[in-house]
Amino acid sequence: MLIYISRRLLWTPVLLFVAGLFIFSLGSVAPGDPAELMAGQRADPEAIARIRDRLGLDDPFLVQYTRYAANALKGDFGESYRYRGRDVIELLGPKLLVSLELNIVSYVVTLLIGLPLGFWAAMRQGTWKDPAMTTFMLLVYALPVFFTAPFLILVFALWLDWIPVSGWSGMFSTHAILPAFTIGVPGAFVFMRYMRASTLDVLGQEYVRTAHGKGMGHMTVNRRHIARNALLPIVTILGFSLAGLFGGSLIVELIYGIPGVSRLALEAVFQRDYPVLTTLTLLGATMLAIANLVADIMYSLIDPRIRLRA
């Protein structure tokens, strides 16, 4: 397995190089010129030429990318075009942190709602409650964020006046509540389904019948034998979700005025801020690679039947 892991790790830089190349190449094919945007609408061609020259935009594309990649290896991801003189990393750091916090807290909401609900529904299989809850959660899942977010704002911030509408001051502040629920609750549907399926699987096992037959209390059987075993496969799914933790939740960040990475990414697109875009892509690709690896490893740890072979 160690060989497997190291081989995967060795492949990662190649993957990143290609992903970076792809996004970087957009710069040479997409319309719009960063230098023109920097200089503004009235700039004379000389001013634009000066900026292009400073940014090295007139070099052939591959030269530009090689230069970028070489610097990136040294940990220097360049300067933002939009925010003159700002290191991309310095710019992205605080935003990534905010998005990470937002995603973690949303994820916690997802799990805290999804897992118990899934278990609850599975235990009521065959009654009207199971399909009713599943349908309800499916409905919530299907609601678009640009409907739910303003609705939550209206109810909890404006009518009830409990929590602020916008801003961010950490995952443990009241600012986190609305966005966390906006993202977290719909996501709970997916985990509810997983948990329900997994619980039903366990319910049919003989050891459950044995436990009941031994005269164990319902609560004890539920907790010790059913829930615990049902959770095992779920853990592997968690690995996959890691990758998403650094990503932004565009609409939610925009609606709640959260200074996360999405806004910056969106702005980078419109401003042709290629250093920022490329770096974000590389980060995303890295996270995905790691998350996949973690998920694979977890699988093999939990289920000894799966062997990772190099």
Added chain:
Amino acid sequence: MKIARFFGVSLIAAVALFAVACTTEPEPTQPPAPEPTATQVPTVVSTPPPTRAERPTPSSGQPKVAPELLQTPEGSGDEERSGGIFRRLWSDPPTLDPALVTDGTSYGIVIELFSGLVKLTGESDEPIVADLAESYTVSNGGKTYKFILREDLKFSDGSPVTASDFKWSWERAAAPETESPIVDEFLGDIVGVQAIIDGDATTADGIEVIDDHTLQVTIDAPKPYFIAKLTYPIAFVVNADNVTSGGENWTDSLVGTGPFVLKDYSIGERMVLSKNSNYWGDAAYLDEVHLLLAGGSAMAMYENDEIDITGIGLADLERVSDPTEEISKDVIEVPPSFSTSYIGFNMEEAPFDDVHFRRALNFAVDKQLVAEAVFSDLVRPATGVIPPGFVGFNSDLEGLSFDEEKAKEELALSKYADPDTRPRIVITLPGTGGSPSLTTEVVADMWRRTLEVDVEIQQVEWATFLQDLHRNRLQAFSLAWQADYPDPHTFVDVLFRTGSSINNTNYSNPDVDALLEEANVEADPVRRIELYQEAEEIIVEDAAWLPLWWGVEGKVLVKQHIEGLMFPPLSVPIYQHVWIDG
């Protein structure tokens, strides 16, 4: 510099955010902060600032502000004008370096942090007054300006401001490594500055330091509008030590001469301005101005007391205007800004190379109808280029107003009379999201119905638009232009003179050029205005544009306890006069 673009920022919102003008279309939409960077919007001023006195008081009572306070916004000594914090949405400014400002978002902040020899007042009878200069005289047939600086001027760090600081600031603005995109336009008239821009010199003979308090500036020709251009940030004074020691990000700890200083700036999150205790004039009442940069749901934030001002979205307009609603007391009418929105015709592209065809398009549009039906009369149909209230506005100019018969006659005269060979028209507008501008659709429809032309509307995002505009690839485009300084030059000359860098229609008429050349150096102000108006008339007759609207009136919501907020038609420092009631 003010091209407006449509980016979800609607007129009403844009008006609210006065500096950010821009948009092609006055459709009230979400009231967001001014759009980032791309908005190459300019700004500038005049006419009486509407103040709280104009707040409608629908339900009862007196205006909250005593009128005398309004008339002397800088009046002092009133202990009841407490400080506090003023909060609003804004966007990350593309730059805080005065030499690089070309957009409204940056402009609105930079004028609070820096200042120059002269400033705009927002008053129409005296649009420009001395600021850091105490007075100035013009001699040598209008070519030499002598500025006397105020005594004891200080930068916000306490160091003195002298005439040599101005010389340094301007020469630095002109230096190629500063990369100012507009220095040519604003300071290029000064003798010797062009050589610096070209990299052939480092100092300009035209900027002379007579002594610590006296600066003498010599320009290449007697251009009466020169002084107006000095109100633009590029002519503001910066601190040499601050700029040279701070490197590329010197504005992180900037030292200025404006009523506020930059206390804190987290990109994409928040900018905090605080009172400059070394300001030469009356200190601001406010302790701090918080500019929230992360966006959000403006209306909800306003109602939840998280911001003190917001534009009004179309969806909320009816509710907040209802006098039985408490919030209706917060509604303030914002007077139009000095801007003109238009559809520009690229004269190098068929079918716009034919004057009769362009005239036909002008005659075919019933702007009055659109103003009433679509915009509830919030916009005023434009008959020319210079907006009402602005220096040089010609109220007698009738323009090519709606006349279907004339439209058809002109079409018949044009070489595109035959519908089979007539090229189709594509109107391009900048913007993202949503549906394209309603105005443009209505205009296109009027063209189709009256002239049976084939029209397509195309919306592209700003980066692409800008590139196509610069490359002269657009056939017709929808934009708005806002005045940079209170002189007709900012409209008529920069937009229509042959060879001007922002003459995007490629309009070229030797008669107009001759008139402009004469007007630009005419010493008699009355004659000068006449010359500009004559040029404007020819431009309108030549139908270089389809002028659409002049600055749009808008409505914004301002919290009742905020007093002294002004909405001048051009950007001037405003937070200085704001105070919190109670």
